[in-house]
Amino acid sequence: MEERREEDKRLLRILIPYLEALLLFSIYAVGYPWFALLCNLRLPQVRGRWVVEEAASLLLVTILIVLLNCGNLRAMLRPWSRAGWGAGIPSAFQALFLLGLLALVFRLFDPAFDEREFTQRGMTSPGALAELLAMLPFGVTAEELVFRTCQTRLRCVLHPAAAILAVSLAFALYHRVPGTPLDRHAIEMLIATCAGGLVLSIAYERTASLPLLIVVHLSYDYLAVAQGWLNVQHLRLAEVCLFLLWIGSTGLIAWRRRAINHGIELPAVSAKGTGGSLELSTNWVMPWFAALIFGAACPLLLAWMRMRLGF
DSSP, rough: OOHHHHOOOOOOOOHHHHHHHHHHHHHHHHHHHHHHHHHHHHHHHHHHHHHHHHHHHHHHHHHHHHHOOOSOOHHOOOOOOHHHHHHHHHHHHHHHHHHHHHHHHHHHHHTTTHHHHHHHHTSSSHHHHHHHHHHHHHHHHHEEEEEHHHHHTTTTOOOOOHHHHHHHHHHHHHTSSSOOOOOOHHHHHHHHHHHHHHHHHHHHHHHHOOHHHHHHHEEEEEEEHHHHHHHHHOOOOHHHHHHHHHHHHHHHHHHHTTTSSSSOOOOOOOOOOOOOOEEEEEESSHHHHHHIIIIIIIIHHHHHHHHHHHH
16 A cells, blocks of 8 residues: 555656646647737737737746746756856857758748748838847747746656657647648748757757757847848848858857767756656656657647637
8 A cells, every 4th residue: 555655656746747847838838829819909009019028928937937836947047157158158059050051951942931931920021020020039038938947847757858859849839820721831830940949959958058048049030030031132142141151150169169079968857856867657658658748739739729719
């Protein structure tokens, strides 16, 4: 009887971090579009409304994480040590190099990708583009807070590779608007966001620094917007120069500092109240199954719920 109780307690300790990550992602994935719809109905249709909306959503995300107590924000935001600077900065440039290669591949594979993306997002006017650039720091910070907190909690019970897969899939499906046609552009966008999510998740696994991930993610977004705008404006020479500077400089720094061999990996984490890492199961299938539940089944279910609720 006593052994059964201990086994039940162990199972509960294993499930708590996973459920915390699942709950945080679910609230964010449903709450953010609902909040955006509410702001669209309540706030006056004036320039700067998106920036206010993103700033408010960042504040709400921070409060949510604190209330759920599912992430040690102080540890995630800790200042870098000298060793952290030595390994974190090269790893950041390595991530930006890979993201630049990804952007170049999609640019060559589908030259019309940027134009469709700008049109769908209503970024064709200079005012809308400027507002996008202003709101990006708030949106990127909120996303990184949510997804890195989820990654940290998932690593309590999953193999790091399974946690990376789960967060990357969830990151990609989160960016898909429910009910929109699954055409070529939508498929390309899913692949691009999933690949970008993989790069960011691996970078966090190597550096364990949330501020670093925010800088990398935000730098990539600004570079990608600049490259897309140059493509849409048919400024080919400027676009080529941007790619050369982006990929060449980041690749050179990453190679010279040997970021691949000098990364700082996330420490072994444990569930609350335990003294060491927990494994979801001795069966190697279970962690990957749990990763697919988090990264695919949950986002698809939430998308269905959003369609039923009308937002």
